[in-house]
Amino acid sequence: MRHDMELPTSEKRPVRSSDRSWEEIRKEFPILQQTIREHPLAYLDNAASSQMPQDVIDRLVWYHSGEHSNVHRGVHTLSQRATNAYDQAREKVASFINAPSSKECIFTSGTTEGINLVAHGYGRPFVDEGDTIVVSALEHHSNIVPWQILCEEKGANLEVIPMNDAGELILDDFDEMLDSSVKLVCVNHVSNALGTINPIKEITDRAHKKEIPVLVDGAQAVPHMPVNVQALGADFYVFSGHKMCGPTGIGVLWAKRRWLEEMQPFQGGGDMILSVTWEGTTYNDIPFKFEAGTPSIAAAIGLGAAADYLDHIGMSRIAEREAELLTRTTERLKALGGIRCFGTASEKAGVVSFDIDGVHPHDIGTILDNEGVAIRAGHHCAQPVMDRLGIPATARASLAFYNNEADIDRLVAGLYSVKEIFGV
Ligand code: PMP
Numbered sequence: 001m002r003h004d005m006e007l008p009t010s011e012k013r014p015v016r017s018s019d020r021s022w023e024e025i026r027k028e029f030p031i032l033q034q035t036i037r038e039h040p041l042a043y044l045d046n047a048a049s050s051q052m053p054q055d056v057i058d059r060l061v062w063y064h065s066g067e068h069s070n071v072h073r074g075v076h077t078l079s080q081r082a083t084n085a086y087d088q089a090r091e092k093v094a095s096f097i098n099a100p101s102s103k104e105c106i107f108t109s110g111t112t113e114g115i116n117l118v119a120h121g122y123g124r125p126f127v128d129e130g131d132t133i134v135v136s137a138l139e140h141h142s143n144i145v146p147w148q149i150l151c152e153e154k155g156a157n158l159e160v161i162p163m164n165d166a167g168e169l170i171l172d173d174f175d176e177m178l179d180s181s182v183k184l185v186c187v188n189h190v191s192n193a194l195g196t197i198n199p200i201k202e203i204t205d206r207a208h209k210k211e212i213p214v215l216v217d218g219a220q221a222v223p224h225m226p227v228n229v230q231a232l233g234a235d236f237y238v239f240s241g242h243k244m245c246g247p248t249g250i251g252v253l254w255a256k257r258r259w260l261e262e263m264q265p266f267q268g269g270g271d272m273i274l275s276v277t278w279e280g281t282t283y284n285d286i287p288f289k290f291e292a293g294t295p296s297i298a299a300a301i302g303l304g305a306a307a308d309y310l311d312h313i314g315m316s317r318i319a320e321r322e323a324e325l326l327t328r329t330t331e332r333l334k335a336l337g338g339i340r341c342f343g344t345a346s347e348k349a350g351v352v353s354f355d356i357d358g359v360h361p362h363d364i365g366t367i368l369d370n371e372g373v374a375i376r377a378g379h380h381c382a383q384p385v386m387d388r389l390g391i392p393a394t395a396r397a398s399l400a401f402y403n404n405e406a407d408i409d410r411l412v413a414g415l416y417s418v419k420e421i422f423g424v
Contacts, residue, residue: 016312018312018313018314022321022401022402022404023404025313025401025402026402026404028053028054028055028402029051029052029053029054029402030054030057031043031051031052032051032402035372036369036372036374037369037370037371037372038372039371039372039373039410040372040406040410041372041374042372042373042374042403042406042407042410042411043374043400043403043407044373044374044375044397044398044399044403044407044411045374045375045376045396045397045398046223046243046350046398046399046400046403047192047220047243047351047376047380047396047398048376048398049242049243049248050223050242050243050244050245050400051245051400051402052245052246052247052302052306053245053306053309055305055308055309056245056246056247056302056305056306056309059301059302059304059305060247060298060301060302060305063082063085063297063298063301063302064298066081067081067082067085067301068082068297068298069081069082070082070294070297071083071086071294071295071297072271072288082297085297085301085304086295086297086300086301087102088301088304089300089301089303089304089305090102090105090107090287090300090304091304092303092304092305092307092308093105093252093303093304093307094254095307095311096222096227096307096310096311097218097222097227097228097229097237097239097252097254098227098228098229098230098231099229099230099254100230100257101257102287103257103285103286103287104254104255104256104257104260104286104287105252105253105254105287106252106253106254106255106260106286106287106290106291107250107251107252107287107291107295107296107300108238108250108251108252108253109249109250109251109296110240110241110242110248110249110250110251111140111142111217111218111219111238111239111240111251112142112240112251113251113253114236114238114239114251114252114253115142115143115146115186115215115217115238116146116266117253117266117290118146118184118215118236118238118253118255118263119146119147119149119150120264120266121263121264121265121266121290122184122213122236122259122263123150123154123184124264125262125263125264126183126184126262127150127151127154127156127183127184128154128155128156129154129155129156130155130156130157130181131154131156131157131181131182131183132156132157132158132159132179132181132182132183133147133150133151133156133157133158133159133182133183133184133185133186134158134159134160134161134177134178134182134184134185134186135147135158135159135160135161135185135186135187136160136161136163136169136186136187136188136198137160137161137162137163137169137384137385137388138163138167138169138187138188138191138193138194138196138198138382138385139186139187139188139217139382139384140188140192140193140217140219140380140381140382141381141382141383142217142381143186143187143188143215143217144384147186156183157181159177159182160384161174161177161187163196163385163388165389166343166344166345166346167191167193167194167195167196167342167343167344167345167385168196168345168346169187169196169198169199171199171202171203171206174203174206175206178206178207178210178212180210182207182210182212183212183213184212184213184214184215185203185207185212185213185214185215186214186215186217187200187203187214187215187216187217188216188217188218188219188220188221189216189217189218189220189221189227189232190218190219190220190221190224190225190349190351191220191343191351191382191385192219192220192351192380192381192382192398193342193343193351193353193379193380193382193385193386193394193396194342194343194345194348194351194353194385195220195326195343195345195348195349195350195351195352195353195398196343196345196347196348196349197221197225197345197347197348197349199347200214200216200232200233200234201231201232201233204216204232204233204234204235205233208233213235213236213259214233214234214235214236215234215235215236215237215238216229216232216234216236216237216238217238217239218237218238218239219238219239219240219243220243220349220351221239221349222239222243222244223239223243223244223245223310223400224315224318224319224322224349224350224400225315225316225318225319225349226315226316226319227315229254234254235255235256235259236253236254236255236256236259237253237254237255238251238252238253238254239251239252241299241302241303241306244303244306244307244310245306245309245310246299246302246303246305246306246307247296247298247299247302247303247306248299249296249299250296250299250300250302250303251303252303253290257286260286260287260289260290261286263290265283265289265290265292266290266292267292267293268281268292269292269293270292270293270294271284271288271291271292271293271294271295272284272288272289272290272291272292313401317401318401321401322349322350322399322400322401323350325350325399325403325404325405325408326348326349326350326352326399328405328408329350329352329397329399329408329411330352332408332409332411332412333352333354333412333415336412336415336416336419338356338357338419338424339354339355339356339415340354340355340356340357341353341354342354342355342389342391342394350398350399350400351396351397351398351399352396352397352398352399353380353394353395353396354394354395354396354397355391355393355394355395356395356415356418356419356422356424357424358422358424359418359422359424360377360393361377361378361393361394361395362377362378362393363418363422364377364395364415364418365377365395367414367417367418367421368411368414368415368418371410371413371414371417372410373407373410373411373414375395375396375397375398375411376395376396376398377393377394377395377396378393378394379392379393380394380396397411
């Protein structure tokens with residue numbers, strides 16, 4: 001790639017047909033073309049982190065080899081290129097989730113930082129002693145621990161929306177939970193441990209009747225289905241780049257302008273100020289008020305490219321494909337016998353959590369790895385979910401649109417070996 005010419009700041013994405021086949025799409029992911037332990041890789045750990053297509057990799061290379069400089073500061077050409085590309089990335093992610101304005105999209109380092117930002121920025125001014133934060137029984141630790149810290153500091157209470165054995169939230173008593181002490185409801189859109197898709201619109205409607213805002217952890221939803229933050233009625237919506245074919249170290253907090261205007265900054269430093277004197281500081285407008293210091297410029301641009309990539313394929317088409325793969329996986333595991341699946345919600349995304357009686361999930365993961373099949377074993381940063389199910393851990397296969405039927409066959413063959421080795 002030569003950079004001695006004037007580079008366009010527009011994307012360099014090759015022209016691809018949006019209805020190309022899934023096998024063609026799979027070939028666009030270089031990492032999937034390798035062998036692991038002499039077997040072709042079957043990557044089924046997408047809920048932990050997804051893989052990057054060549055287009056996103058190329059966008060990062062292009063940025064680093066022709067556009068990199070600091071943003072929002074320099075008058076020179078490279079700084080303008082970097083700033084344009086960074087600002088365009090914000091537009092892309094805003095449009096990807098149908099945010100009313102890109103100014104409401106704050107770049108964070110990921111879902112975890114987005115939630116911590118709200119815990120500080122909203123929690124400090126709006127939560128007091130005796131107040132309540134409501135979280136759901138299905139949450140990832142990153143949507144529990146920041147609220148525990150806040151509640152401890154403020155003398156506030158944490159209450160939990162319960163779940164049933166299928167991994168569905170029980171909303172029967174939800175209205176009664178929402179008394180005047182409740183300052184925020186925090187719930188994930190899709191559970192990473194069980195795959196449950198939560199009824200977000202119903203939750204936001206019911207909370208809003210009591211004028212309570214709702215934070216939605218969209219880490220496992222944005223990569224797998226069309227997300228429209230306005231239609232969902234969320235007040236805060238957070239997600240991570242690395243789970244949606246983008247880079248690590250980048251994510252987004254979208255929030256309604258009203259909250260962002262009223263919230264306190266999370267971190268202080270450069271870029272988040274309008275003026276600083278010894279007498280005091282005036283904060284910058286949103287989104288910059290929440291982006292102190294040099295941001296993850298390259299990662300943000302990579303995330304913009306990932307949003308473009310997914311958008312081009314079409315999120316509805318992706319959701320349909322993953323639903324097919326989920327049905328196939330669930331049926332094949334059932335047919336194999338001796339596999340206990342957790343999370344049987346009627347609305348489910350492509351996560352299959354399971355165990356085999358008499359075999360530790362880590363042993364399942366290790367044996368599968370020997371056959372080139374990558375899954376996750378553990379509590380999935382959702383220990384309260386495991387406690388509720390009365391198990392220490394599960395093995396988890398999580399799907400993405402670039403998986404294929406052969407990956408599922410390989411998972412099943414690997415599990416057959418596990419059963420043979422353990423004689424179960
Ligand atoms: N919430 C959910 C539902 C998740 O699945 C994850 C990642 N496993 C997170 C939050 C945290 O995301 P990150 O580590 O990218 O901040």
